[in-house]
Amino acid sequence: MAKIQQKISLFYLFSKKVVSLQIEKIGMTMINISLPDGSVKQFEAGVTPFDVAKSISDGLARAVVSASVNGQIVELNRTINEDCSLRLFTWNDAEGKHTFWHSSAHLMAAAVLELYPEAKFGIGPAIENGFYYDIDFGEKVLSSEDFPKIEAKMQEIAKAGVGLVRREVSKAEALKFFADKGEVYKTELIEELEDGSITFYESGKFIDLCKGPHLVDFSSIKAIKILSLAGAYWRGDEKRKQLTRLYAITFPKKKELDEYLALLEEAKKRDHRKLGKELELFAFSQNVGQGLPLWLPKGTELRQRLENFLKKVQKDYGYQQVMTPHIGDVHLYKTSGHYQKYGQDSFRTITTPFEGEEYLLKPMNCPHHVEIYKLKPHSYKDLPLRLAEFGTVYRYEQSGELHGLTRVRSFTQDDAHIFCTPEQLKEEFCKVIDIVLYIFKTLKFENFTAQISLRDPNNTEKYIGSDDVWEKAERAIIEASAERGLKTVTEVGEAAFYGPKLDFMVKDAIGRKWQLGTIQVDYNLPERFELEYTGADNQKHRPIMIHRAPFGSMERFVAVLIEHTAGIFPLWLTPEQFIILPISEKYEEYAKKVLSLLAQLDLRGSIDDRNEKTGKKIRDAEMAKIPFMLIVGEKEEADGTVSVRRHKEGDLGTMSIEAFAEKVNELVKEELK
Ligand SMILES: [Zn+2]
Numbered sequence: 113m114a115k116i117q118q119k120i121s122l123f124y125l126f127s128k129k130v131v132s133l134q135i136e137k138i139g140m141t142m143i144n145i146s147l148p149d150g151s152v153k154q155f156e157a158g159v160t161p162f163d164v165a166k167s168i169s170d171g172l173a174r175a176v177v178s179a180s181v182n183g184q185i186v187e188l189n190r191t192i193n194e195d196c197s198l199r200l201f202t203w204n205d206a207e208g209k210h211t212f213w214h215s216s217a218h219l220m221a222a223a224v225l226e227l228y229p230e231a232k233f234g235i236g237p238a239i240e241n242g243f244y245y246d247i248d249f250g251e252k253v254l255s256s257e258d259f260p261k262i263e264a265k266m267q268e269i270a271k272a273g274v275g276l277v278r279r280e281v282s283k284a285e286a287l288k289f290f291a292d293k294g295e296v297y298k299t300e301l302i303e304e305l306e307d308g309s310i311t312f313y314e315s316g317k318f319i320d321l322c323k324g325p326h327l328v329d330f331s332s333i334k335a336i337k338i339l340s341l342a343g344a345y346w347r348g349d350e351k352r353k354q355l356t357r358l359y360a361i362t363f364p365k366k367k368e369l370d371e372y373l374a375l376l377e378e379a380k381k382r383d384h385r386k387l388g389k390e391l392e393l394f395a396f397s398q399n400v401g402q403g404l405p406l407w408l409p410k411g412t413e414l415r416q417r418l419e420n421f422l423k424k425v426q427k428d429y430g431y432q433q434v435m436t437p438h439i440g441d442v443h444l445y446k447t448s449g450h451y452q453k454y455g456q457d458s459f460r461t462i463t464t465p466f467e468g469e470e471y472l473l474k475p476m477n478c479p480h481h482v483e484i485y486k487l488k489p490h491s492y493k494d495l496p497l498r499l500a501e502f503g504t505v506y507r508y509e510q511s512g513e514l515h516g517l518t519r520v521r522s523f524t525q526d527d528a529h530i531f532c533t534p535e536q537l538k539e540e541f542c543k544v545i546d547i548v549l550y551i552f553k554t555l556k557f558e559n560f561t562a563q564i565s566l567r568d569p570n571n572t573e574k575y576i577g578s579d580d581v582w583e584k585a586e587r588a589i590i591e592a593s594a595e596r597g598l599k600t601v602t603e604v605g606e607a608a609f610y611g612p613k614l615d616f617m618v619k620d621a622i623g624r625k626w627q628l629g630t631i632q633v634d635y636n637l638p639e640r641f642e643l644e645y646t647g648a649d650n651q652k653h654r655p656i657m658i659h660r661a662p663f664g665s666m667e668r669f670v671a672v673l674i675e676h677t678a679g680i681f682p683l684w685l686t687p688e689q690f691i692i693l694p695i696s697e698k699y700e701e702y703a704k705k706v707l708s709l710l711a712q713l714d715l716r717g718s719i720d721d722r723n724e725k726t727g728k729k730i731r732d733a734e735m736a737k738i739p740f741m742l743i744v745g746e747k748e749e750a751d752g753t754v755s756v757r758r759h760k761e762g763d764l765g766t767m768s769i770e771a772f773a774e775k776v777n778e779l780v781k782e783e784l785k
């Protein structure tokens with residue numbers, strides 16, 4: 113085997129030489145390379161992206177990670193023989209990070225193979241933060257205690273400057289190579305590839321099936337951390353073997369790793385699953401079922417405040433609230449197309465005992481709202497019709513995918529459907545954007561971008577709806593976003609087959625990105641349900657539907673909000689604004705009087721009447737992140753006052769009950785401005 117391998121390598125070297133000799137023979141063939149700044153530079157054919165970077169500056173040559181030639185991402189040592197447009201990516205570009213982390217996955221696999229020669233490899237992609245590799249360790253049960261050893265081996269290989277050498281192979285050769293090694297996962301992957309498209313990447317003893325691109329060698333990978341491990345079914349299939357998924361991250365500098373680890377620490381403190389438990393907001397019970405959240409009294413208080421807040425805004429914008437059942441006839445979903453999408457792959461149908469009826473747990477609210485629209489004929493004068501519902505939907509998720517409130521099997525969308533004429537689309541879009549912006553402002557999500565997803569103009573047959581209608585809708589979204597001053601990115605080809613959309617991505621207080629809020633245009637459901645309205649021309653027309661959910665879902669939004677605020681909610685939203693701490697049993701009666709007075713003044717809170725020292729009660733109230741502590745004793749009772757402490761800030765002095773209420777109500781008003 114080794115001999116064959118050596119032969120192949122020699123042949124590879126030889127053929128490369130031939131190529132370079134040929135280029136030499138051609139002599140000084142010059143090519144034009146256009147750069148993103150619009151400039152065009154001339155180079156000799158055979159130049160590499162690295163050479164181009166070096167011709168620009170030594171600094172760029174040190175920083176460049178990968179490149180794209182006419183849109184295709186390639187290694188820095190790939191030769192360029194024709195005119196092209198070239199982009200150079202550094203660590204600061206998403207593409208650069210992707211190349212860096214994906215190469216790091218090869219490095220980790222190479223280290224694992226040296227330490228555990230029996231290991232068999234699945235796939236190892238880059239992810240948003242770092243990378244993973246799915247590995248079958250055979251008999252060995254890996255634990256976090258093994259991480260330092262793997263990290264050290266990775267460091268050693270990286271320091272040695274081992275390269276990542278690309279080689280094209282035939283399908284037969286690729287299959288034989290991995291079959292000989294017993295790499296069953298790789299052979300399964302190769303079976304699905306087309307001959308002529310297969311490449312290997314060699315890094316020392318480790319050879320991987322991969323299409324690349326990668327770093328030229330591992331030497332720039334300076335800081336390495338294996339973060340965690342998890343079980344992962346091969347190809348996500350519960351019936352297949354469970355492999356070990358090793359998550360890790362790497363950086364070009366140690367300082368960057370340190371900063372990242374500090375951020376992870378902070379994220380851990382803010383984890384909504386941890387805070388949700390500590391603040392008694394929500395819980396899960398295995399007896400109720402996985403992924404089915406139970407909202408506790410305080411969480412419910414918080415959620416209902418959010419719902420009421422949105423209901424009020426929506427009312428101002430002309431929405432009408434509706435309520436619909438949690439199940440629907442299976443035929444309804446067959447008409448809408450949701451059965452085809454969710455019927456087999458989600459919760460199965462429910463049947464009645466005698467009449468043979470079949471129902472589906474609601475995976476979407478839209479069909480119910482469509483039926484409300486259909487109840488009576490509509491004229492263009494009735495439109496837009498805006499139907500809103502906090503509608504709970506049910507979708508199956510694999511148990512391994514469940515995660516706190518962000519990945520659940522039952523969730524409530526802050527859903528609404530707008531039925532409008534094509535001419536009204538832009539104005540409706542503007543109004544929905546205004547609602548989203550108001551929510552973000554009130555909840556202090558100051559850093560966000562919006563993604564406009566358009567159809568692929570070269571592939572229009574994929575989409576339903578006429579060209580004319582699409583152009584109008586896409587223009588409406590683009591213009592509405594511009595008029596509202598949104599910072600947008602436009603993704604061509606990312607639209608759903610049934611319409612273009614606008615998604616909001618927010619950055620939370622510690623810089624993590626979350627997708628919240630979607631506005632989606634839909635031509636499909638009006639078509640499937642044959643919706644109509646009578647136009648000014650007295651003819652029948654199809655309305656357009658907009659699906660929109662500014663929070664996304666209550667579950668996901670509350671999770672993000674907990675992590676964004678670290679559980680310190682704004683005063684208008686927090687389940688408890690104050691807690692009264694009587695310094696002894698003697699003052700409990702007075703505490704009750706204060707509580708009832710404050711309730712009358714529209715404030716909410718409770719009394720800590722445990723037989724504990726005041727110091728302990730203060731510490732616990734701080735832990736519970738309750739904004740105000742009201743300490744009451746002899747003096748307060750005699751004067752009809754409370755001693756006020758603010759969470760994290762400390763003593764604010766003594767004030768009358770009315771003055772305290774006024775202060776809180778003022779702050780609330782300010783927050784909701
Ligand atoms: Zn690779």
Ligand SMILES: [Zn+2]
Nearest residue numbers: 477478529659
């Ligand atoms: Zn919908």
